[in-house]
Structures are given as structure tokens and as C-alpha cells.
Amino acid sequence: MARLPGLGPRSARRAVLHMLKKRAVVMEPLAQALAKVAASARDCRVCGNISDSDLCPICADQRRATGVICVVEDVSDLWAMERTGGFKGRYHVLGGVLSALESVGPETLRIPDLLARIGAEGVREVILALNATVEGQTTAHYIAEALAPTGVAVTALAQGVPMGGELDYLDDGTIAAALAARRQV
Amino acid sequence: MARLPGLGPRSARRAVLHMLKKRAVVMEPLAQALAKVAASARDCRVCGNISDSDLCPICADQRRATGVICVVEDVSDLWAMERTGGFKGRYHVLGGVLSALESVGPETLRIPDLLARIGAEGVREVILALNATVEGQTTAHYIAEALAPTGVAVTALAQGVPMGGELDYLDDGTIAAALAARRQV
Numbered sequence: 001m002a003r004l005p006g007l008g009p010r011s012a013r014r015a016v017l018h019m020l021k022k023r024a025v026v027m028e029p030l031a032q033a034l035a036k037v038a039a040s041a042r043d044c045r046v047c048g049n050i051s052d053s054d055l056c057p058i059c060a061d062q063r064r065a066t067g068v069i070c071v072v073e074d075v076s077d078l079w080a081m082e083r084t085g086g087f088k089g090r091y092h093v094l095g096g097v098l099s100a101l102e103s104v105g106p107e108t109l110r111i112p113d114l115l116a117r118i119g120a121e122g123v124r125e126v127i128l129a130l131n132a133t134v135e136g137q138t139t140a141h142y143i144a145e146a147l148a149p150t151g152v153a154v155t156a157l158a159q160g161v162p163m164g165g166e167l168d169y170l171d172d173g174t175i176a177a178a179l180a181a182r183r184q185v
Numbered sequence: 186m187a188r189l190p191g192l193g194p195r196s197a198r199r200a201v202l203h204m205l206k207k208r209a210v211v212m213e214p215l216a217q218a219l220a221k222v223a224a225s226a227r228d229c230r231v232c233g234n235i236s237d238s239d240l241c242p243i244c245a246d247q248r249r250a251t252g253v254i255c256v257v258e259d260v261s262d263l264w265a266m267e268r269t270g271g272f273k274g275r276y277h278v279l280g281g282v283l284s285a286l287e288s289v290g291p292e293t294l295r296i297p298d299l300l301a302r303i304g305a306e307g308v309r310e311v312i313l314a315l316n317a318t319v320e321g322q323t324t325a326h327y328i329a330e331a332l333a334p335t336g337v338a339v340t341a342l343a344q345g346v347p348m349g350g351e352l353d354y355l356d357d358g359t360i361a362a363a364l365a366a367r368r369q370v
Contacts, residue, residue, distance in 0.1 A: 072352070073352075074353075076352075076353045077351075077352040077353055079353075080352040080353050080355065080357075080360060081352065081360060081364075083357050083360075084357045084358075084360045084361040084364065085357075085361075086360075086361040086364050086365070087364060127364070127367055128370065129352060129364070131346075131350065131351040131352060132346045132347065132348055132349055132350040132351075133349055133351065136351075140370070144370045153369065154369070154370050155367040155368060155369055155370060156367060156368060156370045157345060157346050157360075157363035157364060157367055158343055158344065158345030158346070158362070158363045158365075158366035158367055158368060159343065159345045159346050159347070159348070159363070160342060160343030160344045160345035160346070160347075160363075160366075161316075161317045161342050161343070161344050161345070161347070162317065162344070162345075162346070162347045162350065162355060162356070162359040163317055163344070163356055163358040163359045163362065164317055164318055164356070164358075165316065165317040165347065166262075166316040166317075166318065166321075167257070167258075167261075167262040167265040167266065167314060167316060168259075168261040168262055168264075168265050170265065170347060171347070171348055171349070172265075172268050172269045172270075173269075173348040173349075174347040174348045175265060175266060175268075175269045175271075175314075175342075176269040176270075176271040177343070177348065178342035178343045178344070178345070179266075179269065179271050179272060179312070179314070179342060180271070180343075181343035181345075181368070182312055182340040182341060182342055182343055183340060183341060183343060183366070184338065184339070184340055185313065185325070185329045185339050185340060185341045
């Protein structure tokens with residue numbers, strides 16, 4: 001349990017002790033549920049999202065726009081985008097970011113799959129919704145370069161002041177970026 | 186001491202005890218320095234910044250561009266903007282935000298002074314660098330309306346993903362705003 005992210009040794013001990021005390025009502029059902037999910041979960045063959053079928057519910061949904069693909073690093077980012085309810089297109093989950101140190105290359109990241117989708121699905125716009133970290137932005141840059149020959153519009157999430165953000169608590173880089181990208185009101 | 190922002194009762198006690206123990210080397214010099222600053226500090230008559238002269242160093246600096254005014258809520262926000270080193274124009278410190286609850290109106294906020302500066306200084310652009318809070322944005326909206334008749338360009342800091350921001354940890358509003366304001370790469 002302690003090897004799960006976000007769970008320290010102490011929290012793990014508490015969770016395990018709780019389960020040990022409630023073996024029949026908590027531990028057994030959890031074990032069965034985990035085994036069931038582990039057996040049925042698979043990567044969507046189109047976008048890389050995780051679901052219980054070969055084609056994830058988003059890729060299978062005919063009402064989602066097909067001309068726009070939102071590229072995310074991880075399934076957790078796909079969930080974050082979906083929570084906003086503001087995006088009606090399709091996704092492409094990279095499964096990580098480029099990293100020379102950890103020898104993660106374009107092939108590992110499903111970037112060739114993305115390129116293949118551009119022509120096959122008649123994509124007009126690729127939205128790079130990658131994290132504003134160094135690795136995320138390096139990967140975004142690489143994908144933008146790779147997409148250039150296709151002529152598809154490549155956009156990225158705006159960088160700036162987050163909701164509720166107060167200047168005094170923001171880092172200099174964010175303020176500088178928000179100033180550079182200021183918009184007419 | 187405990188009435189200072191950011192200092193709880195416990196920290197205040199520690200600070201006071203430290204000063205009491207070092208009365209001659211810490212407490213007396215601090216008292217004198219505070220008295221000196223309190224006597225000399227004043228609001229800049231142009232922008233509302235705090236300095237030791239009638240005209241603050243930024244307003245007095247001939248190298249700063251005169252056509253662009255950056256409107257901030259507080260002196261701490263002016264410092265935050267200056268830390269980025271990315272802004273070469275002048276400032277206007279409102280001294281707060283509009284608040285019906287606390288009965289803070291436009292007059293209290295030096296908004297008439299801002300309007301007076303537009304014509305007097307030949308201002309071309311007003312950048313609203315207000316906090317991305319409800320009060321900050323209400324105030325920004327009010328100022329933009331008040332400036333409309335002058336024909337000056339009114340811009341605002343971009344809203345979006347902060348530097349280093351990871352989608353999974355951002356609120357839905359920020360992601361939605363960053364998606365709506367996405368830019369071509």
C-alpha cells in the first residue's frame with residue numbers, strides 16, 4: 001500500500017489496519033473489485049484513455065467533435081479536462097513526456113499514433129494541453145514541430161494568472177507571461 | 186506584534202522575546218529605524234506608490250515609458266510586477282478594490298486620479314494587473330467601463346495555466362479559461 005502515490009508509510013499502515021479489522025466487509029470486496037478492474041481495464045486503441053473496452057466511451061461517443069484533438073500527458077489530465085466540461089472534441093493520451101534522462105522517446109509516447117490520426121480523422125486543430133513544466137513544454141514543442149508538415153492548426157493552453165491568483169503570491173515567470181500575453185478588454 | 190499580518194501569536198512571542206533579550210543591538214535600532222521610516226514614508230502624489238519623497242523613484246525615472254500605465258491593487262503588487270523586470274512603464278496604485286460590503290467606492294480607490302492622468306500624460310494603454318479574484322475582476326470591469334470614453338487601449342493580464350502548473354492540480358475554472366484563451370503555437 002505504501003508504494004501507492006500519495007500514501008505515506010503511516011497512512012498506508014492506517015489503511016491496512018482498517019482493512020484487516022474489517023476483512024469481510026472491506027478487504028475481501030476491495031480485493032475482488034481490484035481483480036475485476038485489473039482484468040477488464042485496457043488502453044483505448046485510438047486515444048490511449050483507460051476504460052473497460054477496446055474503444056473508450058469518449059472515442060465511441062458519436063456526439064463528440066472529430067476535427068479537434070486535445071493532447072494530454074496522462075489519463076489524470078484527461079479527467080481534469082473532462083471535469084471542466086468545456087471540451088467537446090477527442091483526446092490523445094501520450095502516456096508521459098519526452099525525457100532524455102529516463103530515455104522516453106517519441107515512439108514510447110504514442111506520438112506516431114497521433115500523427116497517423118491527423119489524416120485518418122480529418123483533424124483541423126490539435127490542442128496541446130500539456131503541463132506548464134519544462135518536460136511538458138519540451139514535449140509540446142516537439143509535437144508542434146512534428147505536426148508542422150501536416151498543416152493542421154496547433155494551439156496550446158493559455159499561460160497566465162490562474163483563477164483566484166494574487167500577483168503577490170505568483171512567481172515572476174507567470175506574471176511576466178501574463179503581461180506578455182495581455183489581452184484587450 | 187501579533188497584529189502584523191503573517192505573524193501568529195506564537196511567532197510574535199518568539200520575535201518579541203528575541204528582541205527583549207537583545208534590547209541594545211536589536212530592539213533599540215529597530216525602534217529607531219521604524220520611527221525614521223514612519224516619519225519619511227509618503228504616498229507618491231502621482232501613482233500612489235510608497236517612497237520617501239513626494240514623487241516615487243519610478244515616476245521620477247525619465248527612462249520609464251510614459252504612454253503605458255499598469256494599474257495594481259496594492260504596493261505589494263507593484264513590487265511583484267517590478268520583480269519580473271518585464272514592465273518599463275508607469276504604475277497606478279489603487280490602494281484596494283471596490284467593495285460594497287466594506288463601502289469602498291471609486292473615490293477611495295484613486296480612480297479619479299487615474300482618469301485625470303490619461304489626458305495629462307498622453308497615455309495610450311492601461312494594463313489592468315489586478316488579482317484574479319472576484320473583487321479584483323469587478324474592479325477591473327469598472328475601470329474598463331470608466332476608461333471607455335477616453336479611447337485609450339485597455340488590456341488585462343492573461344488568465345491561464347501558471348508556470349509549472351499541472352492540469353491535475355489546477356481548478357476547473359483555470360483550465361476552462363486556458364482552453365478558451367488557447368493560442369496558436
